[in-house]
Amino acid sequence: MTDRPVRGSRTGRPIMALLDLLGRRWTLRILWELRDGPLTSRALRAACDEASPTVLQARLDDLREAELVEHSAGEGYGLTELGREFRTAFMPLYAFADRWADGKPTTPS
Amino acid sequence: MTDRPVRGSRTGRPIMALLDLLGRRWTLRILWELRDGPLTSRALRAACDEASPTVLQARLDDLREAELVEHSAGEGYGLTELGREFRTAFMPLYAFADRWADGKPTTPS
DNA sequence: GTTCATGCTATCGAAAATGTAGCAAAGGCG
DNA sequence: CGCCTTTGCTACATTTTCGATAGCATGAAC
Numbered sequence A, B: 001m002t003d004r005p006v007r008g009s010r011t012g013r014p015i016m017a018l019l020d021l022l023g024r025r026w027t028l029r030i031l032w033e034l035r036d037g038p039l040t041s042r043a044l045r046a047a048c049d050e051a052s053p054t055v056l057q058a059r060l061d062d063l064r065e066a067e068l069v070e071h072s073a074g075e076g077y078g079l080t081e082l083g084r085e086f087r088t089a090f091m092p093l094y095a096f097a098d099r100w101a102d103g104k105p106t107t108p109s
Numbered sequence C: 001g002t003t004c005a006t007g008c009t010a011t012c013g014a015a016a017a018t019g020t021a022g023c024a025a026a027g028g029c030g
Numbered sequence D: 001c002g003c004c005t006t007t008g009c010t011a012c013a014t015t016t017t018c019g020a021t022a023g024c025a026t027g028a029a030c
Helices: A014-022 A027-033 A041-047 A053-065 A081-102 B014-022 B027-033 B041-047 B053-065 B081-102
Strands: A069-072 A076-079 B069-072 B076-079
Touching: A014 A027, A014 B027, A014 B081, A027 A041, A027 A053, A027 A081, A027 B014, A041 A053, A041 A076, A053 A069, A076 A081, A081 B014, A081 B081, B014 B027, B027 B041, B027 B053, B027 B081, B041 B053, B041 B076, B053 B069, B076 B081
Parallel strands: none
Antiparallel strands: A069 A076, B069 B076
């Protein structure tokens, strides 16, 4: 019953912080759109389906504080080295997405 | 400038659907808490820091529709085979979380 | 100086999440 | 059978967040 109470869900754990960060709208999308290189704020907004600058800016702040994204005057927003590590770690999920869509024809239109 | 318009966005690619699903609050957390085996709705709620049942139920519906989570009368909520594939694909990010926290001592308390 | 792109903020209505309470169904048990 | 507990889920009001549009300051180009 309460034999398995909370497991590793204490709030201090890195995975919890990461889950929290990624579980906000546009966070994953931003990281994904920056995978090929830096984008200006406007270009990023275009890539993110014209998401409102309010949230985008908030998420960029989050991601900058998380040191996954950085801003350089010349190029705009891009992944930090940590961000590029994230990208690498994310790739299996990218591959999974295809298997997922494949084995889940519950996606009519 | 518009030389790099949207890249791989739109087109309803699987990755976009996955990014959308995971970018909702508690989605990733739920999948994470179910990693070791099924939990009843109440136990899951406890594991998820007593999140409100409203959202949890909504996310469980999302995840069931996505065929990542299933419900069995006897055991509660658990990962489907697809869900277990997800878990595998997610592991690199779990490993990354530690490196991230390590190289980012910007997490005092 | 004018034009333009960039990075960012302001506002406000809409949507989503939170917190608490509660219910119907299923099972155990006297 | 009544009584109690657990489970899965819903209702509601409040708070938080998001979305859409407009707009501004800065800096570079022309």
